[in-house]
Amino acid sequence: MTGIEQRRILNTAIPGPRSAALQARKNAAVSAGVSTGLPVYVERAGGGILVDVDGNQLIDFGSGIAVTTVGNAAPRVVERVRAQAADFTHTCFMITPYAEYVEVAEALAELTPGDHEKRSALFNSGAEAVENAVKIARSATGRQAVVAFEHAYHGRTNLTMSLTAKNMPYKHRFGPFAGEIYRVPMAYPYRWPTGPDDCAEEAFAQFASQVHTQVGEENTAAVIIEPIQGEGGFVVPPDGFLTRVADWCRDNGVLLIADEIQTGFCRTGDWFACDHEGVVPDLITTAKGIAGGLPLAAVTGRAEIMDAVHPGGLGGTYGGNPVACAAALGAIETMKAEDLPRRARAVEALFMPRLRDLAAKYPQVGDVRGRGAMLAIELVSDPAAKTPDPALTAAVNKACHAEGLVTLTAGTYGNVLRFLPPLSSPDHLLTEGLDILEGAFAASV
Numbered sequence: 001m002t003g004i005e006q007r008r009i010l011n012t013a014i015p016g017p018r019s020a021a022l023q024a025r026k027n028a029a030v031s032a033g034v035s036t037g038l039p040v041y042v043e044r045a046g047g048g049i050l051v052d053v054d055g056n057q058l059i060d061f062g063s064g065i066a067v068t069t070v071g072n073a074a075p076r077v078v079e080r081v082r083a084q085a086a087d088f089t090h091t092c093f094m095i096t097p098y099a100e101y102v103e104v105a106e107a108l109a110e111l112t113p114g115d116h117e118k119r120s121a122l123f124n125s126g127a128e129a130v131e132n133a134v135k136i137a138r139s140a141t142g143r144q145a146v147v148a149f150e151h152a153y154h155g156r157t158n159l160t161m162s163l164t165a166k167n168m169p170y171k172h173r174f175g176p177f178a179g180e181i182y183r184v185p186m187a188y189p190y191r192w193p194t195g196p197d198d199c200a201e202e203a204f205a206q207f208a209s210q211v212h213t214q215v216g217e218e219n220t221a222a223v224i225i226e227p228i229q230g231e232g233g234f235v236v237p238p239d240g241f242l243t244r245v246a247d248w249c250r251d252n253g254v255l256l257i258a259d260e261i262q263t264g265f266c267r268t269g270d271w272f273a274c275d276h277e278g279v280v281p282d283l284i285t286t287a288k289g290i291a292g293g294l295p296l297a298a299v300t301g302r303a304e305i306m307d308a309v310h311p312g313g314l315g316g317t318y319g320g321n322p323v324a325c326a327a328a329l330g331a332i333e334t335m336k337a338e339d340l341p342r343r344a345r346a347v348e349a350l351f352m353p354r355l356r357d358l359a360a361k362y363p364q365v366g367d368v369r370g371r372g373a374m375l376a377i378e379l380v381s382d383p384a385a386k387t388p389d390p391a392l393t394a395a396v397n398k399a400c401h402a403e404g405l406v407t408l409t410a411g412t413y414g415n416v417l418r419f420l421p422p423l424s425s426p427d428h429l430l431t432e433g434l435d436i437l438e439g440a441f442a443a444s445v
């Protein structure tokens with residue numbers, strides 16, 4: 001773990017003077033459209049700690065948005081990346097291939113849900129994987145419509161921005177958007193109008209009815225869903241919802257695309273979030289946690305669907321870059337060797353009682369939810385009306401940052417605090433982070 005002492009250290013105010021100087025240079029050199037949530041400039045990271053240029057050591061509850069699941073600069077990742085970079089850095093898999101790409105595809109076939117025959121294609125980013133999943137689904141079915149959910153997040157390219165639900169900041173002034181995308185209600189238990197009990201059944205009924213009346217099953221290529229929604233606020237559909245949608249897809253010849261870019265690779269306490277209910281998607285998109293911080297993404301799916309695309313129809317200059325593939329092999333080896341699904345469940349067991357205590361103490365905590373090491377609280381100003389409280393959320397977030405705890409917000413209404421610690425984080429840092437969170441509440445409400 002790179003020898004970083006697993007201890008929070010505050011040397012300066014957060015951000016410190018060196019970070020502030022770099023931020024001034026950033027503002028003069030980097031587009032204002034690329035903003036920074038916590039402008040401390042990182043120099044080293046490992047375990048559960050980020051070390052900044054002022055010598056502060058921050059506790060990481062973000063993992064760079066669920067990416068460094070195995071830890072930052074994880075030893076097996078670093079070792080393989082070093083060796084691969086020394087051997088060769090690029091050939092383009094579409095020209096002269098290499099074994100590492102094939103090995104990642106084999107690992108994906110082994111680890112993703114379902115024991116059917118599978119194929120994969122590798123890309124650079126999550127958005128690129130989602131784009132390609134839609135291309136593949138349209139090609140394989142000969143249909144065009146794609147159904148996406150409220151609160152969905154699928155990326156920032158034109159097609160994936162069109163699949164994404166939230167206007168600000170993702171879509172605002174960036175239209176026109178891609179066609180043949182249809183949005184349906186999400187099973188969001190906390191905000192379901194009739195309450196959580198009938199949420200799965202009613203949300204599914206609305207989904208099926210809206211697709212039938214507004215799109216037509218026979219026109220629908222795919223339904224794309226995050227099994228636990230990420231940017232939309234860690235919305236966990238009630239058990240039964242995903243299964244119903246999967247059954248409906250199978251009955252109607254519609255492909256189910258599980259976007260597991262945020263939930264995948266041990267984050268939720270299983271290898272993939274679909275495993276929780278035994279849902280087997282036709283196509284699954286992965287990225288973020290797959291390669292311990294290097295840019296890599298994949299579409300994995302049923303062999304007959306993935307092979308329906310004409311030769312040369314999929315690819316890209318860098319997709320499945322050998323250094324990124326080596327990183328993925330190191331990350332996957334780490335997940336297996338350290339049984340990280342189990343570690344994610346232990347993180348849930350450590351967090352959940354603390355978050356529930358917080359909810360018992362502060363009525364502003366309207367909901368506590370998530371699974372594994374993907375957990376969140378939703379903040380409201382009026383618990384009865386469930387009025388979103390983005391101001392309090394921002395205040396708590398900021399108070400955590402000031403104390404050297406890296407937290408992230410999320411949610412359609414900007415009122416969700418989400419927790420995505422690296423699974424390499426020792427318990428004492430998780431506990432200390434939760435203490436800071438509690439203090440931030442006391443100071444902000």
Ligand SMILES: *Cc1c(COP(=O)(O)O)cnc(C)c1O
Nearest residue numbers: 125126127153154155230261262
């Ligand atoms: C992050 C994310 C994406 C987009 O991935 P990028 O690598 O940022 O393009 C797509 N879907 C989900 C669920 C995500 O969390």
